[in-house]
Amino acid sequence: MKRLAQMACTVSVMAFGGAAMADPVDDTLILNEDITMVTRTAAPAHLEDAVDEVLSGWLFRGTETRAMQADDFDNPGMIFVEQAEDVWNTAEGSEGKSCASCHNEPDTMAGVRAVYPKWNEAAGEVRTLEMQINDCRENRMGAEKWKYTKSNMVNMTALLASVSRGMPINVAIDGPAQSTWEQGKELYYTRTGQLELSCANCHEDSYGKMIRADHLSQGQINGFPVYRLKNTKLNAVHARFKGCVRDTRAETYKPGSPEFIALELYVASRGNGLSVEGPSIRN
Amino acid sequence: MKILGTAAVIAGMLTSAALAEAVAPTAVKYDEGTVAMSLSGAAGDPVEGRNIVGNKKKGNCVACHQVTDLSDVPFHGEIGPALDGAGDRWNEAELRGIVANAKLMFEDTMMPAFYKTEGFIRPGKAYTGKAADETFGPVLTAQQIEDVVAYLKTLKE
Numbered sequence: 001m002k003r004l005a006q007m008a009c010t011v012s013v014m015a016f017g018g019a020a021m022a023d024p025v026d027d028t029l030i031l032n033e034d035i036t037m038v039t040r041t042a043a044p045a046h047l048e049d050a051v052d053e054v055l056s057g058w059l060f061r062g063t064e065t066r067a068m069q070a071d072d073f074d075n076p077g078m079i080f081v082e083q084a085e086d087v088w089n090t091a092e093g094s095e096g097k098s099c100a101s102c103h104n105e106p107d108t109m110a111g112v113r114a115v116y117p118k119w120n121e122a123a124g125e126v127r128t129l130e131m132q133i134n135d136c137r138e139n140r141m142g143a144e145k146w147k148y149t150k151s152n153m154v155n156m157t158a159l160l161a162s163v164s165r166g167m168p169i170n171v172a173i174d175g176p177a178q179s180t181w182e183q184g185k186e187l188y189y190t191r192t193g194q195l196e197l198s199c200a201n202c203h204e205d206s207y208g209k210m211i212r213a214d215h216l217s218q219g220q221i222n223g224f225p226v227y228r229l230k231n232t233k234l235n236a237v238h239a240r241f242k243g244c245v246r247d248t249r250a251e252t253y254k255p256g257s258p259e260f261i262a263l264e265l266y267v268a269s270r271g272n273g274l275s276v277e278g279p280s281i282r283n
Numbered sequence: 284m285k286i287l288g289t290a291a292v293i294a295g296m297l298t299s300a301a302l303a304e305a306v307a308p309t310a311v312k313y314d315e316g317t318v319a320m321s322l323s324g325a326a327g328d329p330v331e332g333r334n335i336v337g338n339k340k341k342g343n344c345v346a347c348h349q350v351t352d353l354s355d356v357p358f359h360g361e362i363g364p365a366l367d368g369a370g371d372r373w374n375e376a377e378l379r380g381i382v383a384n385a386k387l388m389f390e391d392t393m394m395p396a397f398y399k400t401e402g403f404i405r406p407g408k409a410y411t412g413k414a415a416d417e418t419f420g421p422v423l424t425a426q427q428i429e430d431v432v433a434y435l436k437t438l439k440e
Contacts, residue, residue: 193406
């Protein structure tokens with residue numbers, strides 16, 4: 001009987017183009033039956049004029065996709081985390097060092113994902129996790145930089161995210177990071193491209209609604225990198241930004257560009273308080 | 284001379300009937316968001332208009348609007364109001380204005396302008412993510428706008 005009712009529901013959802021499933025689900029993400037994740041919480045102070053609550057993209061995905069992310073054995077993203085663990089222990093470059101030579105176990109990185117992008121005092125710049133990884137590779141290992149959104153890099157960010165899962169995102173937006181944050185905010189609200197759409201049009205004004213076949217989330221990045229069922233690989237934050245900007249019929253910015261670094265800091269700060277979830281599963 | 288002149292006049296009449304000059308996107312006259320005259324100079328085809336409204340590669344209006352008449356097309360969005368009855372709510376000049384540049388009718392609306400070529404920030408080459416080049420034009424042609432308007436006029440409650 002329950003089955004039947006569910007099926008009827010699915011059919012009507014299809015008939016009305018998804019109107020019936022507009023809201024985020026009321027569900028709790030418990031990772032590996034152990035860690036309870038914060039997927040919805042009060043908006044950080046800087047966002048109070050815009051939204052009351054911040055919501056993880058997990059709440060906008062279907063039942064099966066959500067379940068997949070709740071168990072590491074079902075999460076295809078964890079395969080890439082394992083690959084990165086091998087790389088973590090592999091010496092490379094002129095110094096003959098691996099990540100492990102300086103940092104021991106990946107667990108020592110717990111908490112790092114949660115505070116990036118972050119101001120680096122010595123370099124005098126806001127750094128993404130990718131920039132920090134490449135800094136270690138070039139200057140401590142004497143190895144070549146990884147390409148910003150290519151598999152080695154995305155896998156390593158997945159490993160670093162995985163050891164911070166359940167910790168609250170907490171990026172700093174004041175002090176020396178503030179001007180970068182302001183620049184990111186400006187970009188977030190700029191209506192780009194021939195369709196003249198901003199991030200806010202879709203992810204602040206319209207989250208919860210369907211746009212064609214897609215259920216719009218708040219566009220949070222606490223789940224990155226994300227394993228997408230659509231392209232069956234891990235996807236980096238800047239690759240997602242690029243796709244969204246492209247969909248406004250705009251000339252995009254490049255992954256790793258100053259614009260996307262600023263935008264990442266700003267978007268990350270919109271998720272302050274949500275749990276680190278990466279690698280998460282999205283469609 | 285006289286004969287030549289007559290021939291030229293006839294040729295000119297033929298062209299204006301068959302394929303009249305389209306009004307350029309930059310030359311459209313808006314009166315409080317409405318556009319009185321056909322943009323292509325010709326009538327719209329509601330059957331083609333229906334296709335454009337539902338087609339992902341053309342108007343893709345159903346990305347944001349539900350249309351009961353298009354229930355054969357899967358997945359309608361819910362960003363804008365349902366278009367059912369749009370032909371009752373709006374007259375032809377209003378519909379033309381809304382489709383050509385909805386921002387003049389609804390301030391700050393999320394609805395894109397489909398017959399506009401200027402004033403964009405970082406315009407791209409369609410959905411490639413690359414910069415716009417010399418092929419850049421409005422999202423829909425003048426005739427496509429007319430076809431869409433002709434279709435919207437058929438949407439009566």
